Amino acid sequence: MAKRRLQLNLRGFQVFEAVARHLSVTQAAEELGITQSAVSHQLRNLTDYLGEELFERQGRSIALTRAGARLAEALDGAFDLIEQSTASTIGLNRRMIRVALYSSFAAGWMIPVLPEFTARHPDIDLRLVMISDPPEISDRVADVFITSEPTRRGYWSLRLFPEYLVPVAASTTCRDGFDRPVPLITSETDPVMVGADWEAFAALNDLDLPTIRDGAWHCCTHYLLALEMARAGMGAALVPDFMAFPALARSELRRLPGAALPTGQTYDLQIKYERRKEPDIQRLVAWIKDVVRRNTMSATHVTA
Known part of the structure; x- marks a missing residue:
């Protein structure tokens, strides 16, 4: 019937x-x-x-x-x-995975290690999708999300690592660390919150903020911009450690003294619950977990 x-x-x-x-x-x-x-x-x-x-x-x-x-x-x-x-x-999504992530995470963590994944899985088309807060978490946007947002109902989540900010500056500037005042770059642009990141860093490291800051604040909206401003010699910036590590390894930036500042944010991988066992998504998750494990063993969190 x-x-x-x-x-x-x-x-x-x-x-x-x-x-x-x-x-x-x-x-x-x-x-x-x-x-x-x-x-x-x-x-x-x-x-x-x-x-x-x-x-x-x-x-x-x-x-x-x-x-x-x-x-x-x-x-x-x-x-x-x-x-x-x-x-x-x-056939639009055959062997294709869309990964939604922040620009800072993409440039600072994902893209540098991405050639390894494409070499291991040349048959998987991995497409990066930029998102901003608060992201729209939906299959319309991507298949896999890497965000700092609470896990949405119906999604499976995997904690990757917490966020720490480290102070960096161009190799040619701030040679004396914080022994003398330096221009400071802040990613807090709200007039009420300008410099809040540096205030927290100074409190953590027993520094007197007015003593170490030279001139007006240099403000930007993203860690990626702060990193480039520091690279350009505009002053010292607080950026996530995973973003700083490649530039430090190439001696493009210097790590300034002080303990890394925990922001309380984490980077989590989120996938719709019923899709978490799709073979290609499982391959991507296994690779990301392996990279995180290796980075942790190699002390990716840059210390003073």
């Missing part, structure tokens, strides 16, 4: 999923390539069909109702499954 299905308005569910993801009719309309009035029309029809209010107004913004949140969660998984199946059918 042939299976019978409900006559569903799939377009309405697609429109709802886009609005729920963006919490914006305007952005959903832009993504779907339709007008805002068409989006509103589909939402009204779906609300009438389900007999449930899916959104509620909160000032000028919208929020999901309890029923809307349940539907959004169900549709997220359903659309992820459809996208995976479609991609597999047409």
Whole structure:
């Protein structure tokens, strides 16, 4: 006997999923390539069909109702499954893994060791996807995530290592360490938080911050920029140890004195739970674990 299905308005569910993801009719309309009035029309029809209010107004913004949140969660998984199946059918994701990660982690840790993985697994197409905080953790973005975010429900997580900041400067500058004032580069750009990283470092190492800082703060938004500013001779920067290690090994930077500063952040690998045993993903995870183990044994955390 042939299976019978409900006559569903799939377009309405697609429109709802886009609005729920963006919490914006305007952005959903832009993504779907339709007008805002068409989006509103589909939402009204779906609300009438389900007999449930899916959104509620909160000032000028919208929020999901309890029923809307349940539907959004169900549709997220359903659309992820459809996208995976479609991609597999047409061969888009065959032997391909998308890895989402921060720019600092990509440049400072992943890319330097990546040739080893491609040499071991030349048949796996590894694609790096840049993310920023807070990242969208979804199959629409990537297959594997390396983030500092709490593990999302439905995802398996593996702790890689904690984050430590170390002070570095160009080999030609700051030769006396902190014996005399030096320009300081901070990755804290919030006016209230400028220099908070150096304040914590100074407190940890019993240093008087006003005494060691020379001139105004040099501010940037990312560790990657701070590293390049230090390399350019603009002053001393606090950057993750794994980012500093290659430049220190090449004598492009000098490690300044002081204990490494723990930030309380960790780098964790996250994979959707039902995908963690896919053979290629297992190969990638095993390789990452091996690299982390070898780096730990080699004292990747640069000491004073």
